[in-house]
Amino acid sequence: xxxxxxxxxxxxxxxxxxxxxxxxxxxxxxxxxxxxxxxxxxxxxxxxxxxxxxxxxxxxxxxxxxxxxxxxxxxxxxxxxxxxxxxxxxxxxxxxxxxxxxxxxxxxxxxxxxxxxxxxxxxxxxxxxxxxxxxxxxxxxxxxxxxxxxxxxxxxxxxxxxxxxxxx
Numbered sequence: 328x329x330x331x332x333x334x335x336x337x338x339x340x341x342x343x344x345x346x347x348x349x350x351x352x353x354x355x356x357x358x359x360x361x362x363x364x365x366x367x368x369x370x371x372x373x374x375x376x377x378x379x380x381x382x383x384x385x386x387x388x389x390x391x392x393x394x395x396x397x398x399x400x401x402x403x404x405x406x407x408x409x410x411x412x413x414x415x416x417x418x419x420x421x422x423x424x425x426x427x428x429x430x431x432x433x434x435x436x437x438x439x440x441x442x443x444x445x446x447x448x449x450x451x452x453x454x455x456x457x458x459x460x461x462x463x464x465x466x467x468x469x470x471x472x473x474x475x476x477x478x479x480x481x482x483x484x485x486x487x488x489x490x491x492x493x494x495x
Contacts, residue, residue: 359421359451360469360485362411371469371485375406382415402486410486410494420483421471428480433473447473450488464488 354363360371367380378385383399399418402410413420416427422436433440433447440447441459450457451469466489474482486494 354419355423356419356421358454359449359456359471361421362413362485363419364415364417369401369408369411371408371411371487373408375403375408378408382417383411409490410484413483413485414481418483420485424473424480424483426480426482430473430475430478430480433480445475445477447475449473466492 354366354368356363356368358370362369362380364380364382369378369380369383375385378401383401385401385403387403399415400410400412401408402412414426416425419425424432424436430447433449437449437456439456439458439460440449448459449471450459450461450464451471452465452467457464457468466487468488470486470488470491472484473480474484
């Protein structure tokens with residue numbers, strides 16, 4: 328009888344410790360086309376009806392200038408997400424990169440990032456990073472732009488190559 332009480336107490340403590348460790352873990356972002364805010368995940372491939380992430384404005388595909396954006400934005404075109412723009416440091420992107428991180432995190436994380444002045448760009452075919460020097464990028468590739476001030480990330484944009492080509 329005592330053995331059972333000991334085992335039960337040990338299992339209860341084990342379960343409690345497991346619960347505590349699970350509650351403190353942050354959700355990781357393992358896909359270049361996903362973002363996480365708190366416990367909510369958004370995929371670039373979600374439709375407008377599936378958007379359940381807080382603190383994002385949803386706008387129609389008529390904005391051209393993303394230079395002075397002060398809000399997290401999801402660009403919508405016929406109920407399809409076309410671009411996700413992030414300015415908040417509470418939103419995690421692929422490999423847990425977020426606004427406010429050092430540019431070193433970009434350089435340490437990716438093999439084929441390309442720097443243009445203060446912007447870094449990275450391309451993905453599905454989940455695989457692609458060399459940004461490749462000329463024949465497919466329309467479906469995901470394009471991530473990390474805008475920086477030269478040392479820290481100031482905003483992040485996620486879109487596909489087709490959208491990027493038509494909205495440069």
